[in-house]
Amino acid sequence: MPIDAAKAVAAEPRTAEITWGHKDVQLYHLGLGAGTPATDPGELRYTLESRLQVLPSFATVAGAGAAMMGGLAAPGIDVDLAHVLHGGQTIELHRPIPVEGTARTTARVAAVYDKTKAAVIVLRTEVADADGPLWTSDAQIFVRGEGGFGGQRGPSARPETPTRAPDHTVDRPVREDQALLYRLSGDWNPLHADPEFAKLAGFDRPILHGLCSYGMTLKAVVDTLLDGDASRVTRYATRFTGIVFPGETLRIRMWREPDRVRVTVVAPERDEAPVLADTVIDHR
Template sequence: MPIDAAKALAAEPTVTELAWSHKDVLLYHLGLGAGTPATDPAELRYTLESRLHVLPSFVTVAGGGMAVVDGISAPGVDVDLAAVLHGGQTIEVHRPLPPSGTALQRSRVVAVHDKGKAAVLVLRGETSDAEGPLWTCDTELFVRGEGGFGGERGGSPRLEPPGREPDWTLERPVREDQALLYRLSGDWNPLHADPQFARLAGFDRPILHGLCTYGMTLKALTDTVLDGDVRRVRSYRTRFAGVVFPGETLRVRAWRLDGNRLQALVTAAEREDAPVLADTVVEHA
């Protein structure tokens, strides 16, 4: 059986050494569209090493790793990458991220859900450096055709938008070359660069990385709602609900909730607000 849930859940964590420098952070920020206007002091915090702070979503690319690859290579898991979709992403940061550093990441499968025609794997990465815990990252992988093994179905929580007008509506353009730049942070999937490969996957042109949309949304909310202070972000989760094409515009609708939380809904403005990110929540200080 391609997925042995018991074996996957019982396996020892995989330990990986991560290392990054200020150049990796700068490249990641530029891949999200930072630096416009180039001399804006608010943007220089993302693009100039002497003022650099680190957007917490950087943890999804720190060290150049790809959690999707880690998940499908876990003990008890033997599936085709082409059948895997990135279903959701959650990060929790335990303290501000340093612009450069080394750390150890311990990754393991913490849940395997049987959705009938598909399986859902939840891969957790816990990362620490010499000073203690840095971040925890949960990656949800949807594997088509691998369900039906008799496992727990798991929940399917959906977070409806509040029944009122958003407190903020933000629009962020996606450059035509943005996927080409973002992929330099470690996700080399040709789906985001090669038109022929994209057509084989069912798209008429390459699509933007979901984690790029994820990072762009966090930056927009941090800059607008949290006074640009990345240190205030405590956790950030989303469900990937649709694709974005380079050249489109992200429309971010956000609501302030009780308990220092923000809820957001992200759509593609040019395609009649087609859903992109849903069930999105930022918890902050």
Template sequence: MPVDAAKALTAPPRTGTVSWTASDVLLYHLGIGSGRSATDPGELRYTLESRLHVLPSFATVAGGGPPGVIGGLSMPGVDVDLAHVLHGGQSLTVHRPLPAEGTATTTDRIVAVHDKGRAAVLVLRTEATGTDGPLWSCDAEIYVRGEGGWGGDRGPSVRREPPTGPPDRTLDLAVREEQALLYRLTGDRNPLHADPEFASRAGFDRPVLHGLCTYGMTLKAVVDTLLDGDVIRVRSYATRFAGVVYPGETLRVRMWRGDGEVRVTVSAVERGHAPVLTDTTVGHS
């Protein structure tokens, strides 16, 4: 079996070092759509090094190395066709504000392998520590089609009830035609996001936007509209990727305020509001 659950779970953690500069942060912010009003003071916090605030979701690409999905496929016990892989979900816990420039020691390990019948789901945990202590922890859920059915643990299946009542804020975000080509420069060179032939082999009409790009766009929308533009207030951020986004589409982000959290849904406007992100929460101070 290409996914060897026992081997993946018992493999020693993989450690490494990542470093980033303000230029890396600026590129990430541009990749998720910052700076569309180039002189807006709110946007300059993301696009001008002298005012730079780091959106916490930058942690998913810090260092420019292979992020969650690609990184997980290089772990022991995992040998699968990239065309059968999807990013199922992502969570982030922020332990302290991310600096605009820095170096961190990272530890990666597979912490769960779930048998969903028609697919396997791997959970890759990445923990980053700087000179002053822990910086962030990330869990990436990696969905591998056709690799389930060995009788393993199905894993958690409880979903939160969707938000009720009218949202506190609704925001439409335009995805640029070239956005996936720009975002991939942050480190995720999966051809699914650039190569039409590869995308067709994976079952898509054309290349799709990175799930982590939508992830970053959505967090920025929440910070800018409900958290007074203050990135430091973000404590955690989790989502489930419910559907793809194609470059050129419009995302509708609906936000509901809660006690210490914002609940969010994201849909693709042009495809009848097909779900894109669900079970999405931003924990904040």
């Protein structure tokens, strides 16, 4: 059987050391569209080393994001990567991410759920430096055709989208070259750059990384509702529901609640096709 859930969950965690510096952070922010206008004091918090802060979503690329792919090679996991989709992402911040750092990652399969026609693998990465825990990241990996092994279905409860009008709606343009720049932070999947590969995968042209939409959305919320202070974010969770093509727009709707922002993201050029759903940002 391609997935042995019990074996995967019981496997020893994989550990590795990662390092990053201000250039990695600046490149990541630029890949999210930061720096426009280039001299805007709000944008300099993402681009200028003397004022630099770190968006919590940087956790998904720190160390070139190697922990997630390593998790798919865990004992008990033997899947065709062509059938793998990133279904959701959650990051819990234990404290703000420093601009420069060296840390130890511990990655394991936290759960495997049986959705009958597919499996969902939860890859958990815990990261700590010499001062203690930094963040915990859960990637929900959807594997088509690998369900039906008799496992638990997993949690089904989802955050409710408020029925009232959003408190804020902002549009964030996706540049034509955005995926080409974002991939320099470590996701080299040709789906996001090679037109021929994209066609083989069923798309007319390369698509934007889901985690790029994820980071762009967090930046928009931080800038709009959190006074531009990324250190206020304590948790960020989303479910990926659709694709984005470079050159399109992210329409980000925000509902403010006590210590929480609920968010939806759509692509207005394609009849508001869903991009991110069940999105929650908790903050101080």
